[in-house]
Amino acid sequence: MLYPQFPPGFRFGMATSAYQIEGAADGKSSSIWDTFTARPGTVRHGEDGRVAIDHYHRYAEDVEHIAAAGVHDYRFSFSWTRVQSDPAFYDRLVDAILEAGVRPVPTLYHWDLPQDLEDAGGWMNRDTAYRLADYAGTLVSRLGDRVRDWITMNEMSVHTLYGYALTDHAPGRGLGLAALPAAHHQLLAHGLAVQALRAGGAGSVGVANQHFPVSPASDDPADVAAAGLFADLTNWMFSDPLLRGEYPNEMIQAEIGDPRDLEVISAPLDFYGVNYYEPTMIEAPRAGKDYSGVLEVDIPEGLPFSPVPVKSDERTDFGWAIVPSGLTEILTTLRDRYPNLPPVLITENGASFHDAGPGPDGRIRDHQRIAFLEAHLQAVAAAQEAGVRVDGYYVWSALDNFEWAAGFDERFGLVHVDRETLARTRKDSWYWYRDLIAAQRRS
Secondary structure, three states, X not given: OOOOOOOOOOEEEEEOOHXXXXXXXXXXXXXXXXXXXXXXXXXXXXXXXXXXXXXXXXXXHHHHHHHXXXXXXXXXXXXXXXXXXXXXXXXXHHHHHHHOOOEEEEEEEOOOOXXXXXXXXXXXXXXXXXXXXXXXXXXXXHXXXXXXXXXXXXXXXXXXXXXXXXXXXXXXXXXXXXXXXXXXXXXXXXXXXXXXXXXXXXXXXXXXXXXXXXXXXXXXXXXXXXHHHHHHHHHHHHHHHHHOOOOOXXXXXXXXXXHHHHHHHOOOOOEEEEEOOOOEEEEOOOOOOOOOOOOOOOOOOOOOOEEEOOOOOOEOOOOOEOOOHHHHHHHHHHHHHOOOOOOEEEEEOOXXXXXXXXXXXXXXXXXXXXXXXXXXXXXXXHHHXXXXXXXXXXXXXXXXXXXXXXXXXXXXXXXXXXXXXXXXXXXXXXXXXXXXXXXHHHO
């Protein structure tokens, strides 16, 4: 098989997050996701992450699956509430990762805010940013002798939109555009965490933002304006402050927070993480038109933009359009928008297919996932050829996990997890990824 080729030093990895895999809920205090999933009707089938895939007890086995694929890096996240009650778990996890010959790349915050901080206002409260900085200082003091590379925040755009503007994710506030301060306070938390991590001796610090091309449904000026505003709110509101030291338009600036924070927010980064899944197409709302089901979450009426389906010959089992060229497009757009763009890491990319368990021969033939990953790695290579510096690629995800409000139906993993027994089985995509990495090392 011919594999995409990458320059020497390119780093392959896998990614997960704490709430989606750890379980062991009795060993920590409540986060907003514990509270959210306890409400009826919030998660498909009423599922939750109390057990998840029991990574807390099975981490050694899981690290072995990750390391055996030959990856350079493993991106995981800390559970803030577990750090408060059982920080030694992360000593054990980091030590196991290092002993397996893999570089740990932890994320400070992947959406699981302690419930007591949410009760005090959550990300609508400026003080939460300072609490995250304290948390960052605690972690770098404890693990900085073994962890060099740190990610501050994951997908602030999704957390703000789904959890604070809408009600589809924890904490389910439903504030609409009044949620914009939550975005600013997360960005401030990032900047303060960068300071704390660097003060603690961190060698490399970055962030993971979701990015995707946004296109208008037509050349009608109303559609173009609607798509531009949507792009500002979902892409540039989170990257412009980091990489330009400003917000993308006056409306956002007027609503969002103290502009004096931008100096802290825009501190230089060692790398910039890009999470990519699918592009989006937007039009100005048409009266009487049904826009439900177009995106993973529905945008309520009354906002000045509405999604329309992206044209695509293929979709994942989650219903997401498969458009690998969108990854090339967003990477070149970032390069053009930010002349001082740091080296990029693809910190998440992957696909959900509803893989059945092992067949009679023990194999899980997930050929659609292999095709997805191969095409998106080709898209990364195309961006590199166009002059974008991309230093690595992490598959989402290492293992099947709890997919937030979608529960356990959506399977993103290279390793299958049986819902009844929690047995792990490497899928064909795991073997494909192992062979791809080995081929790079031989070239």
